[in-house]
Amino acid sequence: MLSQLDALESEALSELASLGEVAALELFRVRWIGSNGRLRDAMNELKSVAKELKPAVGKRLNEVKAAIESAFEFKRVALSAAPAGPAIDVTEPGLPAGEGARHILTKTIDEIVSVLGRMGFAVADGPELEDEWHNFNALNIPDGHPARGHHDNFFLGGEVAGKLLLRTQTSTVQIRAMETMAPPLKICAIGRVYRPDTHDATHFSMFHQVEGLCVDRNVSMVDLKTTLVQFAHAFFGPEAEIRLRPSFFPFTEPSAELDMKMKIIKNGVAEWKWIELGGCGMVDPNVFKAVGIDPEVWTGFAFGLGIERVAMRKYGIGDIRLLFENDARFLRQFA
Ligand code: DAH
Numbered sequence: 001m002l003s004q005l006d007a008l009e010s011e012a013l014s015e016l017a018s019l020g021e022v023a024a025l026e027l028f029r030v031r032w033i034g035s036n037g038r039l040r041d042a043m044n045e046l047k048s049v050a051k052e053l054k055p056a057v058g059k060r061l062n063e064v065k066a067a068i069e070s071a072f073e074f075k076r077v078a079l080s081a082a083p084a085g086p087a088i089d090v091t092e093p094g095l096p097a098g099e100g101a102r103h104i105l106t107k108t109i110d111e112i113v114s115v116l117g118r119m120g121f122a123v124a125d126g127p128e129l130e131d132e133w134h135n136f137n138a139l140n141i142p143d144g145h146p147a148r149g150h151h152d153n154f155f156l157g158g159e160v161a162g163k164l165l166l167r168t169q170t171s172t173v174q175i176r177a178m179e180t181m182a183p184p185l186k187i188c189a190i191g192r193v194y195r196p197d198t199h200d201a202t203h204f205s206m207f208h209q210v211e212g213l214c215v216d217r218n219v220s221m222v223d224l225k226t227t228l229v230q231f232a233h234a235f236f237g238p239e240a241e242i243r244l245r246p247s248f249f250p251f252t253e254p255s256a257e258l259d260m261k262m263k264i265i266k267n268g269v270a271e272w273k274w275i276e277l278g279g280c281g282m283v284d285p286n287v288f289k290a291v292g293i294d295p296e297v298w299t300g301f302a303f304g305l306g307i308e309r310v311a312m313r314k315y316g317i318g319d320i321r322l323l324f325e326n327d328a329r330f331l332r333q334f335a
Contacts, residue, residue: 252281
């Protein structure tokens with residue numbers, strides 16, 4: 001009986017070794033390990049073994065059973081782990097995953113919002129498709145004003161559209177903020193504006209502005225200038241300077257043009273230059289009246305800057321069109 005068990009074991013193990021596919025495993029299991037299998041037959045035969053031999057034969061039978069079962073388990077794992085397709089060389093270097101980065105304009109915008117945020121300006125928002133009230137009348141630009149002509153604005157066509165246009169300035173958000181919030185308020189707004197300009201190195205029909213508005217009691221030109229100086233220092237560094245030149249905007253009185261002395265990079269050389277960045281001034285009483293704020297009680301300052309100008313100067317970009325062409329080779333320089 002013991003030699004029969006040896007033969008049984010080696011037959012089972014060699015049959016198992018010859019199996020090449022997962023599908024054959026089940027047949028093997030039924031034939032050897034299953035409830036009507038060869039191991040069960042051997043156990044049944046144990047009954048007829050002489051009493052004194054039983055312990056030795058029983059022990060050997062258990063060993064054979066354990067050997068076959070563990071070999072079967074080993075084979076099962078080995079066969080199911082085998083790759084289905086052609087082998088892959090996992091040490092082969094892969095294709096580099098292209099890494100994205102923020103667009104240089106987005107970066108500039110994030111920086112501006114962060115500086116203004118630290119200075120206490122909350123972010124306000126308004127639609128790019130505007131009505132004439134918010135883009136003109138409420139900003140003290142009356143009907144018939146030359147700035148409202150069709151050559152200077154993108155009006156929507158058709159009767160239904162009425163007098164809707166793509167906003168030409170983020171000053172519209174001043175009006176929307178004052179219509180919805182009671183003073184005192186301090187907000188900034190960043191967004192796209194649209195003008196029918198012919199595209200060249202310094203003009204594009206869509207660009208971005210940042211607007212600031214502060215309304216409180218006893219706000220003066222000093223507050224405006226201090227705010228702009230702080231902004232320039234935070235954004236361009238402690239050496240940055242600003243200067244205000246008298247100017248005119250319908251929605252501010254007095255009004256000024258804002259120049260910043262900036263380190264600009266030209267042909268790889270850095271130099272400091274006065275650059276015109278936008279306009280500013282004290283909120284005109286007519287604007288307050290348009291939104292129902294009493295100009296006898298409240299005062300305010302406002303400013304509006306072109307973001308492409310800021311970005312182009314700060315990063316030495318000579319052509320505004322580069323910012324909108326999405327040429328990855330250009331954008332990658334600033335990643
Ligand atoms: N909205 C003006 C423009 O687009 C810029 C501007 C000037 C904004 C004076 C202001 C301001 O808030 O006070 O040219």
